[in-house]
Amino acid sequence: MTYREAVREAIRKALRADPRAFLMGEDVGRYGGCYAVSQGLLDEFGPERIRDTPLSEAAFVGAGIGAALGGMRPIVEVMTVNFSLLALDQVVNNAATLLHMSGGQCHVPLVIRMATGAGRQVAAQHSHNFDGWYAHVPGLTVLAPATIEDAHGMLLAAMHHPDPVILFEHVLLYASEGQLPDGADAVSITSAVVRRGGSDITLIAWGGMLARTLAAADQLQAAGISAEVVDVRVLRPLDDETITTSVRRTHRALIVDEEWRSGSLSAEIATRIAEHAFYDLDAPVGRVCSAEVPMPYPRHLEQAALPQADTIAAAARAIVGR
Amino acid sequence: MTYREAVREAIRKALRADPRAFLMGEDVGRYGGCYAVSQGLLDEFGPERIRDTPLSEAAFVGAGIGAALGGMRPIVEVMTVNFSLLALDQVVNNAATLLHMSGGQCHVPLVIRMATGAGRQVAAQHSHNFDGWYAHVPGLTVLAPATIEDAHGMLLAAMHHPDPVILFEHVLLYASEGQLPDGADAVSITSAVVRRGGSDITLIAWGGMLARTLAAADQLQAAGISAEVVDVRVLRPLDDETITTSVRRTHRALIVDEEWRSGSLSAEIATRIAEHAFYDLDAPVGRVCSAEVPMPYPRHLEQAALPQADTIAAAARAIVGR
């Protein structure tokens, strides 16, 4: 099964389980979803529940918020995070804010899914990663599933969450293959998870960066360095416990973040590690992030702009000192 | 002279000096500016150059970008940063991106001014501070003048900058009073500045937080602690040099940031300090930020949510250990 199919399966389960659940967004219906996630769902659920929208990001995200207020359980697909800036006011000033501003009256059980990330040569306006921006906003829960099981299970969990959830699906993951265990169900949307044990350094990644971070760990292993890999997966609220526990043991940490370096989520994670485990650190926390440039189109420049297994491994070796 | 008048004076000078310069935004003309910054300018420059716009943030910010491409030198006022989310796509995907995406052809010499910050009991939708978000975007230069001289001189410098500049004017500063030296002119928009010398700890702040950080330094002084205060003032690109030099000397740092803590600019600054001066640090870098809550209306809650001189001083004392 692919990641894409895992998301589709979760949407299907959610819509079967709860008549209030529906999917809405640009081209989710007849087109089958820009990334083919919702292919076939229109036939099963019809156009009311697999609802194509016009190109009106602010309005249909806002309508998702309103529908959630009105008792529905909307899943809104914003085709890509690049376009979500057009709806950011609705997310920040309404979805994330209504509960507090109303003194606890207005619950917004809304799930917003977006494709995110670079790596497909679609250049400066279509390659953004705003993980850190969304993770900055109180009231939101922000998820970045990197595996088939999480793609499926985090969406299911999000559907039972009483507050707005942002789900980032990295474009490079849609075609990835894996097994969905029998009876797979909701997974935790509060905890990070150790994907690989190790003792010399903690590599911290999520979403589209996890696979190459694991690949870097393989490289390091070959060089005799034992790297632990933590998949952050919940970007807000961050699971400090899992991260700190690992770093306390390895005494070294490297964060891999696809965002532009300055002001990325990597900074928050690095700062928290220093706040919680300063005296356990044998070296400053390292970061491998994207170059600070609007993403150029040609492959060689794009790849040079992004964190790669090689650059991750090299940065880890520099920290470990061998 | 007030901060408000200093900004006005700079706008006046810019418009007098360059016929391509003009100011546009909501209520900048007949109303005189929401914060009275542009009062009187309509009479001097007329409605073409002091241009009232409809409530259309995306369009008039985008029109500012287009006008800059077309050879003008626009100053666009977005009434407050809260409303700037509606124009964020234009800023990120056009203003900051056109130069790169066009291979160096499309220059966007645009200045965007916005009022920012909390402290006036205007609640959750009108109290944002997105310093870190804007400072994350390659292609932008982001300024936060905290003094009369900087309010005046940074705007003048921005008008000579070939690329888009974001200028944050904190609402609490507009009424602040000070002297504008005779012959005051453009000031640096590349460097931070030490506002007060000290040896025990470096307090790092900018914009609306500078005054209370200086007040905290006074309190610390009374307690026998010598605090250096660095005014960051250029939020992108950050002046690592000035900050690192200070911290290398004091061995301790505390950052004061009005944003919600997680993912704020304070995290980037803290991380950079650790990256550049890890072995000089006697303690983890501290942060005093806002509580992670949409700003509540009542004064006691708002004040509790914001960094205060007392809490800054207390955090500094905890770091210094006396």
Place this chain on the structure above:
Amino acid sequence: MTTVPATPATTPAVPDAAHARDLLRDMLRIRRFEERCAELYQAEKIRGFLHLYIGEEAVATGVMRALTPDDSVVATYREHGHALVRGVPARAIMAEMFGKATGCSGGRGGSMHLFDTARRFYGGNAIVGGGLPLAVGLALADRMLGRRSVTACFFGDGAVAEGTFHESLNLASLWGLPVLFCCENNLYAMGTALVRAQAQVDFTTKAAGYRIAAHAVDGMDVDQVAAASRDAVATVRAGDGPMLLEFRTYRFRAHSMFDPELYRTREEVDAWKARCPITTYEARLRAAGVIDDAAKATLEAEVGREVEDAVAFAESSPWESVDTLTRHVYSEPEPGHAT
């Protein structure tokens, strides 16, 4: 009957006396409540931004009459009147404006963010145009859940320039959703006159661009507002899709408490004040024999008591404890329910 400028000759006759008195009472409740708010702002009991609705009372009063308790309301930052005539208790509103724990938003929202979900009053939105998508979504929920409710969405003339106006009207019409778009055209957005904000000031022309039926209504005449709203709500409720009503009205006071009002003349303001929705309606009712001096005095007394009671309640109410600062950022687990 006094003549109201620009009012068509066919002003409906006063329908029934009790109804008419209710309309007058509601307008008066808004007026007196807000006059008191202005004083309390000077006294620094109310802080932040305060946007008064004085002059525009006929609009909220007339529209709310047409709604049932199952309908929903979305309003702006100029919404004290809407909340009040929707049935949110004056006490809860005033306490909210004081920032007290007993406020209708628990004191968190203040003047711009009044909420009361029990009365389906969904704010209190202070981003201009920000409420329109919410209204579309509330109506969508009603439709999908098979409820025959209407969502009334209020916004100003200034909001018409925002992209969300365009996107929301199209979406509501495309999907045939039960939204009544209520544009409170008071001719200014802060200091920007309508003609300096809109290339086309006839909003019914705009509505045609979305195949939405629209009418301009004299927003200074509560009977006309009520009649137009009744008809429009019936149409919308019948499932014929959204409608737009443009209420031509005027704000008598400053935009907020910080406004030097450089953008309009005393004469213009006075000419509109001569069309005050309350005094003109009162005169009409007097002429029709529906009220007299004694009835008016009783009304004023009742309204005055309600307002003073609200102020006393707000005054004596407790503040939220600072310990609760970060409450309501996320939902609290329901009692007995594991997270």
Place this chain on the structure above:
Amino acid sequence: MTTVPATPATTPAVPDAAHARDLLRDMLRIRRFEERCAELYQAEKIRGFLHLYIGEEAVATGVMRALTPDDSVVATYREHGHALVRGVPARAIMAEMFGKATGCSGGRGGSMHLFDTARRFYGGNAIVGGGLPLAVGLALADRMLGRRSVTACFFGDGAVAEGTFHESLNLASLWGLPVLFCCENNLYAMGTALVRAQAQVDFTTKAAGYRIAAHAVDGMDVDQVAAASRDAVATVRAGDGPMLLEFRTYRFRAHSMFDPELYRTREEVDAWKARCPITTYEARLRAAGVIDDAAKATLEAEVGREVEDAVAFAESSPWESVDTLTRHVYSEPEPGHAT
């Protein structure tokens, strides 16, 4: 003359032979250029998103004819044709699509971001609706600087739903700016048919909401496009404010290279292909004796050479060095100019 469905009987007679041949040539240049692009995409020389204009060539061709070098153009991600007929060299465009340093955007932009400021070609904007505010600003600059230029702004039917459409048309009309809004209505936004995106599919009705004059034009007929554009540009240049032309056209190919085209039928596509702007125009010119087999063959040969020359140029051009990765994020100091 072949009959073109839905074309009014009053199709203008072919004006002059050289002009007509130029129009045909330009359409053919786009067609052959893009056919080659599709092959090069399969060959993985071109990557990322690739949006072909095939079927819509009459629109860019006809509009560009009406512009002078001092006018400006803002386009979308489906803009190869626009760039080509605006005069951006085929070599520079093809090299850009290869991502080579010699591309018209230095290889940074790719297919969706073609730029050429010397020809006042301002992209290549891939955020739907994102170019409209830029066009308003370019026109504002022209007006403030006293230039009598026009800005032609292209966008699709899908963009009409975006808030920026609304805000930009209002602003342009309010300020009387010289923008020619060119809506390329190809009936679909990706897989979403116009009727599922727009409550009102008659865009001239929408334009009225901004007091903008608008005409629907048969976008499959280059003569009609050219004539309508000439008139509109003259009006706009005269200072009468913006205009909107809605070109009714059709995309023959998939939205991009990843589109399974589940949303439309073979029959519908074929019916439109029968109205191919190139074959119908060619037939008209043949019937009028303006071209014959030999002339057509010459034309094809010339166009073929231009395209192959562009491909060879792109192939042989160098890549940008990785060292330059972060160039053009900020302006470089001008030579001899202190920062």
